[in-house]
Amino acid sequence: MRIQSAEVVVCSPGRNFVTLIVTTDEGLVGIGDATLNGRELAVASYLTDHVAPLLEGRDAAAVEDTWQYLYRGAYWRRGPVTMAAIAAVDVALWDIKAQAAGMPLYQLLGGRSRDSIRAYGHAHGRDIEELSDSVQARIEQGFGAVRIQVGIPGNGPGYGISSVEGAHDYEPASVGLRPVEEVWDAGSYLRHIPAVFEEVRSRFGAELDLLHDVHHRLSPIEAARLGRSLEPFHPFWLEDVTVAENQRALRTVREHTVVPLAMGETYNSIVDYLQLLPEQLIDYVRSAVTHSGGVTGLKRILEFGAIYGAKSATHGPTDISPVGLAAALHIDTAHHDFGIQEYMQHTGPVFDVFDVGYAFADGVFQPGERPGLGVRFDREAAARYPYRQAYLPVNRLRDGTLHDW
Ligand code: GCO
Ligand code: MG
Numbered sequence: 304m305r306i307q308s309a310e311v312v313v314c315s316p317g318r319n320f321v322t323l324i325v326t327t328d329e330g331l332v333g334i335g336d337a338t339l340n341g342r343e344l345a346v347a348s349y350l351t352d353h354v355a356p357l358l359e360g361r362d363a364a365a366v367e368d369t370w371q372y373l374y375r376g377a378y379w380r381r382g383p384v385t386m387a388a389i390a391a392v393d394v395a396l397w398d399i400k401a402q403a404a405g406m407p408l409y410q411l412l413g414g415r416s417r418d419s420i421r422a423y424g425h426a427h428g429r430d431i432e433e434l435s436d437s438v439q440a441r442i443e444q445g446f447g448a449v450r451i452q453v454g455i456p457g458n459g460p461g462y463g464i465s466s467v468e469g470a471h472d473y474e475p476a477s478v479g480l481r482p483v484e485e486v487w488d489a490g491s492y493l494r495h496i497p498a499v500f501e502e503v504r505s506r507f508g509a510e511l512d513l514l515h516d517v518h519h520r521l522s523p524i525e526a527a528r529l530g531r532s533l534e535p536f537h538p539f540w541l542e543d544v545t546v547a548e549n550q551r552a553l554r555t556v557r558e559h560t561v562v563p564l565a566m567g568e569t570y571n572s573i574v575d576y577l578q579l580l581p582e583q584l585i586d587y588v589r590s591a592v593t594h595s596g597g598v599t600g601l602k603r604i605l606e607f608g609a610i611y612g613a614k615s616a617t618h619g620p621t622d623i624s625p626v627g628l629a630a631a632l633h634i635d636t637a638h639h640d641f642g643i644q645e646y647m648q649h650t651g652p653v654f655d656v657f658d659v660g661y662a663f664a665d666g667v668f669q670p671g672e673r674p675g676l677g678v679r680f681d682r683e684a685a686a687r688y689p690y691r692q693a694y695l696p697v698n699r700l701r702d703g704t705l706h707d708w
Contacts, residue, residue, distance in 0.1 A: 304329045304363045304403065309355040309392070311337070311347045314685035316652035318476060319343045319693055320624040322680055323350055323391035325399065327363045333398035334680050335391030336593045336627035339383055340476055341695045349388045358392065364403075366396045370599045386571035386596045393597025394630045394676070402675035407660075408630070409670055412602070412637035419667035420635040422619075422646035423448035423514055423539075427463045430454055431502050438507060445665040448512035448539060448643060453499050455492050461485050462518045462698075462708065475695050476622065482694035487706050489525055496529065500536040512539040519546045519569075519707045520698075523555035530560030539643075540565040540587055540616075546707055547575075553584035563587065568618040571595050573604045580611045587642050591618035593627035598634060605638050614642030621647045625657040629678045632661050632670040644668060655684045 305328045312322045321337040337346045354373060361369060373389045374380060401408040409415065424446040428434030434453045441449045452463025462475075462485070477483045496515070503513060515538055521529060526544035533541070542565040545552035553564060565587035566579065571594050579585050588608045592601050605615045615638055617631040628646075635644050646663065660677025662669050671677040698708040 304331070304399075306358045306361045306363050309350070309358045309395075311350045311355070312680070312682060312685050313343055313347050313690045314656060314688045315691045316656045316685070316688040317650055318621055318653075319690055320656075321347050321350075321387075321391070322624065322626060322685070323395050324680065324682075325358065325363070325392070325395040327399060331363070331399050331402050333395035333402070334626050334676065334678060335393065335395035335398070335597070336624040336630070337387045337391035338593060338622055338624050338627070339387045340622035341482075341693065342384065343690070345384050346387045346391075349384055350391060354388055354392060363396060363399050366393065366400060367599060369393070369396060370596065374596070381572045381574065383569075383571050383594060386600065387594055390593050390595065390597035390600065390627075393599045394592065394626065397598045397630070398675040405674050407670060407672050407674060408598075408633040408676055409636040412598070412633060414637060416637055416639050417641060419669060420632055420641070420644050421448065421667055422446065422644045422663065423450055423512065425450050425452070425463075425647050427452040428454065429460070429464055431499055434499070435503065435506055438503060438511075442507070442511070445667075447510070447666045448514060450514040450516060450645075451499065451503055452516065453495075455488070455495050457491055458486050458488055461487065462520075463516065476693040477696065478691045478693045480692055483696040485696045485698045485708070486701060487520060487698045488701055489521060492520075493525060493529060493532070497532045497536075500533055500538070504536045509537075514539045514542065516542040517544045519543045521545055523552040526552070526556045527559035530556055530562040534560060534562055538562055542566065542589065543568070550578040550584065553579065554582070557584055565589050565616055568594070572600065573607055576604060576607060580608050580613055583611050583613075585613055587616035588613050589616050589618050591623055591627060592630040592634065593623050594618070598630055601634060602638070605634070605640065609640035614640050616642045617644055619645035619647060621649055625649060625653065625659045626676065626678050626680070629659060629661055629670070629676045632668050633676065635668070636670050652688065656681055656688065
């Protein structure tokens with residue numbers, strides 16, 4: 304079976320997605336997600352201009368060889384644009400292979416290691432009251448694990464909180480020609496967050512798993528202080544407490560706190576984990592299928608992590624399309640050292656374009672039994688939602704210095 308064509312569709316059913324459609328000479332169609340939030344068109348061009356012409360005529364079954372051909376063959380290795388492009392090709396080829404076998408993808412990855420996939424949801428609010436309503440809504444949806452983000456007094460809208468007045472659902476990429484600018488003050492954040500955890504714990508009890516994402520904003524010693532101050536409320540994890548480029552920072556954090564740590568959504572290769580995993584500096588690997596070279600790339604990372612006691616916690620924000628999420632769910636089903644799956648929840652129009660075979664109920668996912676990934680892409684529906692320029696926010700300290708968002 305040969306690859307006949309590879310086409311890219313960029314659409315925006317509420318938010319931007321880049322989808323690769325690979326068609327074979329036997330009429331099978333596989334799809335892959337190449338969405339890179341805020342830089343979507345760079346990956347679309349990489350695929351259309353440089354990858355699609357190389358795929359035509361290749362053996363559709365040669366998934367590993369195609370991965371290596373695009374990785375080693377480019378000479379310029381790694382990087383988010385390259386690895387998102389490779390991911391899309393890899394996922395589309397796995398989709399084709401599993402359809403050809405007449406099996407859901409997880410069967411080709413080793414079959415079921417569990418009956419269901421536990422997920423965590425997102426709760427957020429400008430203050431503790433609004434946050435509590437949001438936590439309650441997630442509990443009513445069946446979640447037993449919830450990420451809590453809250454506005455910091457005096458800081459205005461910030462990470463995890465909508466900057467659109469009255470909006471409850473948090474969507475970070477704002478449509479427009481420039482990013483929204485937010486304000487960050489670590490001092491007020493560090494003073495406020497322990498009280499938030501204390502309040503949410505006392506309102507919702509000990510059973511609910513609470514997660515929190517720091518989005519790379521603290522210095523190593525600030526992160527250590529945060530971990531220590533939250534220990535009494537036993538968080539499930541703290542995510543991205545320091546910048547991801549300096550992995551030694553987590554040594555400092557580890558020396559001072561036993562709070563579990565998660566990192567990896569901005570990484571794109573197993574090479575990014577060469578220090579973090581062997582030194583056992585993290586407990587959860589947060590890489591995405593879409594941003595780390597697809598099923599092939601992520602499986603390699605997760606098996607490496609498993610040696611060092613790190614569990615999978617695949618990135619699942621709304622900027623991963625349902626195609627990327629479906630691929631994660633197949634890995635979650637088969638991978639032995641599974642931790643938890645993030646589920647930020649796509650909304651209405653997304654499902655006009657993507658018809659999904661996976662299902663979520665009572666806090667857990669099922670990957671579905673359709674052959675392949677189980678997601679169908681409707682090109683006509685996609686054409687009704689054209690691309691819109693959108694950017695993630697940028698972040699500044701009170702004195703105007705640009706900071707990590
Ligand atoms: C998370 C995140 C995301 C990112 C987003 C960037 O889900 O843990 O940190 O919401 O901000 O994916 O594109
Ligand atoms: Mg995160």
